[in-house]
Amino acid sequence: MYCRNCGKELTGEPEICLGCGAKPLRGSDFCQSCGANTSTLAEVCVKCGARLSRDEAADVSPKSRLAVSLLAWFLGFWGIHRFYLGKIGTGILMILTLGGLGIWQLIDFIMAVAGAMKDKNGKPIKKW
Numbered sequence: 001m002y003c004r005n006c007g008k009e010l011t012g013e014p015e016i017c018l019g020c021g022a023k024p025l026r027g028s029d030f031c032q033s034c035g036a037n038t039s040t041l042a043e044v045c046v047k048c049g050a051r052l053s054r055d056e057a058a059d060v061s062p063k064s065r066l067a068v069s070l071l072a073w074f075l076g077f078w079g080i081h082r083f084y085l086g087k088i089g090t091g092i093l094m095i096l097t098l099g100g101l102g103i104w105q106l107i108d109f110i111m112a113v114a115g116a117m118k119d120k121n122g123k124p125i126k127k128w
Ligand SMILES: [Zn+2]
Pocket: 003, 004, 005, 006, 007, 008, 017, 018, 019, 020, 021, 022, 024
């Protein structure tokens, strides 16, 4: 494979690229299968047709799943977990409806534990 960050050819699938020190799949400048230049937003390499892989971790929210779950359980009534996620609008709505009379709060708690809650950037909160 090739490093998606610097384009160096790598043997096996190393965690860290020896050429640039980055995680090889974190980059978006080179195709991991043929080493050709790729545009940042490309899904597929136009040269070899390979599907460009992405590091899943880059698409996950940095917020803590544990914190969101605990906040939703203990303070969800006031929408505190939504403020924590930067979702001010629905946070205020939650205060006004008293956490949707507890139902919305319960749903949010289950979503948070299941890793299905999303932050304001739409990234799922999966990291504990
Ligand atoms: Zn590299």
